[in-house]
Amino acid sequence: MELITIPHSPTLQLLVAPSSFQRKAAITFIAELAQTGPVRVLDGGNRFDVLSLNRELRRKDLLLYTALERIQVARAFTCYQMTTLLEQPAPGGIPTLVLNLLTTFQDENTSLPERLRLLETSLYHLQKTARHSPVLLILHPQPTEEPFLALIRETADRVWVFEQLHHPPVQLSLL
């Protein structure tokens, strides 16, 4: 995780990782950023894990409540809401982390072209935000999300992809 730079300068970065790593990474980054200043978190997956974050903050020996006050959170539950959230600029150029951006775009009640249109609008606004402040998107895409992911990859300034080992080391059986 140390290899991935925490966004401090205005860029749009994308991290694609499996679910477990992605959650851990999100928490580590947020804790790290809250150490030095305010941070904005936009969550589209309804799983911003405050309690794990608290444990991480304690591990880093940070002033817990000060850090919690520095972290600004807003959640989106539909792709329309997500698009509206992303239209709002980051106040004072503070870093923005976007978690589970694609979850709300998997809504069976909205047509595919409409969802792709909304994602394009969202990405347009993200790019605008990234001109003034650092933005990091953290995703663990499902197979159905491929067309959406492709759009995001094109937009991002830098993409980090977590590679799976093809042959994980095997432990010998005790028996």
Next chain:
Amino acid sequence: MSSRNEFHGWLLDIYPDPAQGVILWLLDEDGIRRHRLHQAFPTAFYVHSDNGSLRALWRYLKSLSLPIQLSRVEQQDLFREQPLPVLKVLTKTPSAQEQLFHHLKTSFPDLTYYNADIPLAIRYAAQTHVFPLARCWVLATDEGEVEALETLDSPWMIDTPPVPLRVMVLAPDCNPDHREPVELKVHLEGKHYRFPFKEERGLLIKLRALLRRYDPDLLLTVWGDNWLITKLHQLMEKHQITLPLSREQGRGVERREERFYHSYGGVIYRGPQARLFGRIHISTENTVMYHDYGLEGVFEMARVTGLRIQTAARVSPGTGISSMQILTALRQGVLVPWHKQQVERLKTAYSLLQADRGGMVYQPTIGLHSQVAEIDFISMYPSIMEHFNISPETVGKSGANGTFVPELEMTIDQDHRGLVPDTLQPLLEKRIKLKQALAGMNPKDIRYLPYQAQSSAHKWLLVTCFGYLGYKNARFGRIEAHEAVTAYGREALLRAKEAAEDLGYRVLHMYVDGLWVQKEGASKVADFQPLLEEILNRTGLPTSLDGVYRWIAFLSSRPDPRVPVANRYFGLFQNGTWKVRGIEMRRDDTSRWVKNIQLEMLNLLANAPDAGKLVEQLPRIHSLLQTRLAALREQKVSLEELLISQKLSRTLGEYKVLSSAARAAAQLEEIGKHLIPGQRVLFLYTRGKPGVYAWDLPERPDPGVIDTDRYAELLCRAAFTILQPLGIEEQTLRWWMFTNAGYGAPPGFLPDSCSQEIPLLGDFFLPTPPLGLSNPLI
């Protein structure tokens, strides 16, 4: 010039017509005539965007040369301080509005649309105050054109005269999912007919004759939406005979496909639908809550929501409450957004931790307790919204007299009445009026059942209203409003607890909007009245005494008997009725056989005059279990009694390990019966593989293959639930059930279940002699 007719009647149905605007069907108060009326109904919607986009839209609309009027106006958006400049598009008819909007939303998807997708019945109710089943006065031409129409009714009246509907009941003789029905049963006006499906032409001709002769207002069918109407259609096409199912000539049946969707982590199944024009079709198995409130409840839903009767019957209470909010908005001249766009305001991580919580759920004191009162807040969450003015547009604003929400850094504007409280107020008032009337009414009174049904319909609307405030697609929802309601709910319950403790009551349990209290010497309703008053003083919210239990048992978790579970209990009220929650007999996936035995056990326990004498019933329970088990083993239990019903949670391909329900569904799949998630599967447990037998397979299984051991085990668990609070160990119960061991004696003595209040150290060192203080119970 045509002459005019004047009459009184009830609105039966309303729908758009491309040429005439609105079609209204009225039932004349003479009880005989039915009037088809029409009325011009110009319909508007609004568009907002930046000036450039609106100009482009204007030019585009002009180029279409449609009979529409365009104007720039200002309208109120609920979430903005200042009126919003919008483009008003006025079309000649509701059908034209619908068509034009359908076209624009794909051609101009980036614009913000308002009042664009509102059901006609709601628009009509907003504009004219005429709602389904409303009594009206009408002045119309001979051609049926409405010249004047006024409502003489209000949805909030109680004791409205019954509407003299002509009802025809159509029911196949068996469940078509199960096997092909043989006969169609028809009931009307006290007459019964049976038409064999085999005589296809004959059936159509006879049914046509009945429809023409009686001209029913309402077709009440069983399996109508998902089978009967389709079947009749097939027959009609085959024999080229048209049944006048709809009253409106030339309008057949409006069909909607079955579907499923995800909601709050569960899967909801909605069956196909078949709606008529000018005549009401209600298909009982597809009517939400029909089993709970029947036709009276459906009518009440339509009256208070303003939705067409057929729609009101088929939608969820969430859509019902949403319609009521839209109606309020339209009447106040507030724009109704097509898509919700209100997003959560940024809050700190600390605020999120405080706000993102539900109702207060306690861990009850496990065991058996005597003389316990249950006190409930009346419609707690809706009352809170109404009382504290919680609405999506009032939360997060303060105004001159803003109030603070407990626990949270959030204010509520009290200078403007909120849209949600405004919608709820008459509903809450009507519900309280009905409840008060019901409390003093003889159950034989003819008003009793309709009142109950209406009250039940209100209950569902009110219960849903809170969830809807936080529902992601709710037009007038906002997560902060949802959080404010739960915060007030927790505060109210804690204040009630404090009030109880200050008045010397012991609080055994609390659950979201109710609390269970006990006090030495308090056993009558009047003994608890001071507490109810004190709670009202401290919270501003009304409570009611649900009843006083002769005794109640709070149960522990199945895996660990030391751990209490919030919503698993059974108790016997002093009036002899039971309240049972969370145990096997309340679960949908318990067989009727087990449910009945659990109920029999409870009925035996009800014989005990007080909790101390419960153990005296044990020998009878022992022999009951033995008899029922013997009947099971001797195949004397009917297969229907053993049926298990479970919901399919996903499609068959998505299961990693096939559950019992999935295996049963797979058996049905093999014979071409396809089930979709959210649907229920009925099956029996059988010996060997695959361990289940789907009930909707064409053949009945041999009773010999029933897995009696499995059913005996299920019974044992259900029996243990009832006996555990009496101090019976699971092992003892197994001896009773599965060995020849007879019942010897009660299991020693009852545990000290009403665990004692422990005094503080300070109290303890007071010079009072401690002996004799220790309290005893049951």
Next chain:
Amino acid sequence: MGRTVSPITQTFLQERAAFARFRRALRRSDQRVLDDLFVSAQKHLSAASYASHALPFETFLLSMLLEEHKEIIRLRREVAEIRHVIQE
């Protein structure tokens, strides 16, 4: 909508699971005592939820202490009662 913060029961189970290795290395008899302590915490989950402390484990520890102290009070009372009987 909502329910981003894990419910208290789930948090409790996670915290308990976090001590699985500690528990595994304990003697069987001590394991049972440890389990008892966690049951004590479980009895006050609703209060812990209401408190919504940033570090819920602290409320769990306090709940364990609370139950321990209740037990001490009960035992003291029993001793006093027995003493009273003996003195008579």
